[in-house]
Amino acid sequence: CTPTVQVAADKPVTINLNVKIEHEIRIKVDKELDKIINDDELF
Amino acid sequence: LTLSDAKSAGLLGEQADGYLGLVKQNSEAKALMLTVNKKRLAHFKAIAKKNKTSVADVAALAGAKFINETAKGHYIKTSSGTWKKK
Amino acid sequence: IDSTWQLDDALSLTSEHLFDKNVVKGKLMFDNTPLSELLARAELPELLSLDGQMDNEIHYEFDLAAQALSARVSGQLLNGFGSYDDIVFDDIKGRWSCFWQEPQLSCEQLSFSGGEVDAGIDITEVISKGKFFWQQDNWSYQLGQFSAGLLGGAVSLAPVDIFSDQAFSGTLTLTHISLAELVALQQQPGIDVTGFLDGELPFSYDSNGLSIKRGILVNQGEGIIKVDGNPAVEQLKQSQPGLKFALDALKKLHYQHLGSEVTMSPDGATEIKMSMQGRNPDIARPIHFNYLHQENLLQLLRSLRIDSQLSEDIEQAISK
Numbered sequence: 081c082t083p084t085v086q087v088a089a090d091k092p093v094t095i096n097l098n099v100k101i102e103h104e105i106r107i108k109v110d111k112e113l114d115k116i117i118n119d120d121e122l123f
Numbered sequence: 124l125t126l127s128d129a130k131s132a133g134l135l136g137e138q139a140d141g142y143l144g145l146v147k148q149n150s151e152a153k154a155l156m157l158t159v160n161k162k163r164l165a166h167f168k169a170i171a172k173k174n175k176t177s178v179a180d181v182a183a184l185a186g187a188k189f190i191n192e193t194a195k196g197h198y199i200k201t202s203s204g205t206w207k208k209k
Numbered sequence: 210i211d212s213t214w215q216l217d218d219a220l221s222l223t224s225e226h227l228f229d230k231n232v233v234k235g236k237l238m239f240d241n242t243p244l245s246e247l248l249a250r251a252e253l254p255e256l257l258s259l260d261g262q263m264d265n266e267i268h269y270e271f272d273l274a275a276q277a278l279s280a281r282v283s284g285q286l287l288n289g290f291g292s293y294d295d296i297v298f299d300d301i302k303g304r305w306s307c308f309w310q311e312p313q314l315s316c317e318q319l320s321f322s323g324g325e326v327d328a329g330i331d332i333t334e335v336i337s338k339g340k341f342f343w344q345q346d347n348w349s350y351q352l353g354q355f356s357a358g359l360l361g362g363a364v365s366l367a368p369v370d371i372f373s374d375q376a377f378s379g380t381l382t383l384t385h386i387s388l389a390e391l392v393a394l395q396q397q398p399g400i401d402v403t404g405f406l407d408g409e410l411p412f413s414y415d416s417n418g419l420s421i422k423r424g425i426l427v428n429q430g431e432g433i434i435k436v437d438g439n440p441a442v443e444q445l446k447q448s449q450p451g452l453k454f455a456l457d458a459l460k461k462l463h464y465q466h467l468g469s470e471v472t473m474s475p476d477g478a479t480e481i482k483m484s485m486q487g488r489n490p491d492i493a494r495p496i497h498f499n500y501l502h503q504e505n506l507l508q509l510l511r512s513l514r515i516d517s518q519l520s521e522d523i524e525q526a527i528s529k
Contacts, residue, residue, distance in 0.1 A: 099501070101505075179294050
């Protein structure tokens with residue numbers, strides 16, 4: 081008899097997948113904003 | 124009235140949207156705020172155009188940066204909209 | 210008295226006036242007025258530009274003694290177009306019927322329809338119906354109906370009152386959203402998904418922007434997920450051989466149940482937790498697939514707008 085396989089067959093395969101997407105616009109703009117911070121008329 | 128004087132006197136403060144806000148009613152500080160914000164907007168527009176993104180995105184990034192760089196004792200606007208000394 | 214005037218080159222106007230004792234009554238018909246002419250006199254938000262052709266019919270009454278003016282205005286906007294920052298919209302139709310009595314303007318009807326908004330995803334057939342009130346610099350829009358088409362389905366909003374400079378909240382209802390179009394936003398090769406989602410997204414809007422808390426999206430019928438030949442997934446299989454069996458199970462997953470929870474903060478940071486139960490025909494055991502997606506949705510939409518703008522520039526360049 082194959083009950084164990086039967087039990088095994090019902091046990092679900094669980095897949096966990098995490099994806100994080102970073103948009104690179106942020107980095108280029110950051111450098112430009114440094115210029116504003118160093119201008120005491122603006123910051 | 125220079126910008127740093129207005130900030131140390133607690134008249135102007137930084138907001139999350141990238142622009143200066145009026146902490147206390149003062150017509151001179153308000154006038155200064157309007158001119159500085161207009162200049163900032165011009166810069167945000169140029170940066171947005173150059174990096175092909177939106178002004179709102181640049182201004183939001185600026186807001187986070189400016190609040191972070193604000194000196195101790197100067198004012199910043201909290202997310203609930205109240206002014207708080209850093 | 211009947212007259213047709215040409216007020217500075219833009220406003221062409223026909224009017225009839227009647228003097229009786231100390232009240233002047235009359236009718237003014239403005240045809241094909243450029244919206245920008247009218248708005249040039251109003252203070253619009255810095256990043257907003259609006260134009261289009263308007264027709265307006267005004268019935269006014271001016272009481273000379275009381276120096277009081279009241280007027281009934283009804284009109285329509287034919288092809289409204291413009292942009293807000295880098296979001297472009299056009300082909301907007303508007304209709305209104307309002308009553309002006311110093312100092313308040315009240316419109317028992319202010320509605321918009323049609324239109325095409327390129328926000329990174331195409332938003333079409335916007336329908337917005339409501340009542341509008343305006344006095345000095347406060348206004349309110351009692352939104353009775355709002356719906357728009359997007360991602361193969363539609364979004365609608367339950368009636369809500371919106372006041373100038375005041376936070377408001379409500380629920381966005383999504384119907385028949387195509388998973389294929391939703392996934393296509395990521396522009397990732399080797400990922401094909403079929404099926405449709407319905408959802409309720411409770412939101413609140415305040416000075417910081419829009420935030421969504423515990424939005425729920427659920428599948429509408431069965432569908433298939435195929436993750437096969439996606440570079441990132443293939444690389445994951447190489448770097449972590451232990452995951453190969455599980456990731457291979459996603460090559461063909463027939464799902465019966467798909468539920469997801471969505472949260473988004475005003476800066477656009479979005480988290481989508483998706484859980485799927487289904488079967489892969491080549492695997493005896495049932496499959497439970499839990500997927501967590503973290504991304505700044507506003508930046509995704511902006512980069513999609515940039516792509517569509519780039520492709521337009523390229524098309525124009527080619528067609529020159």
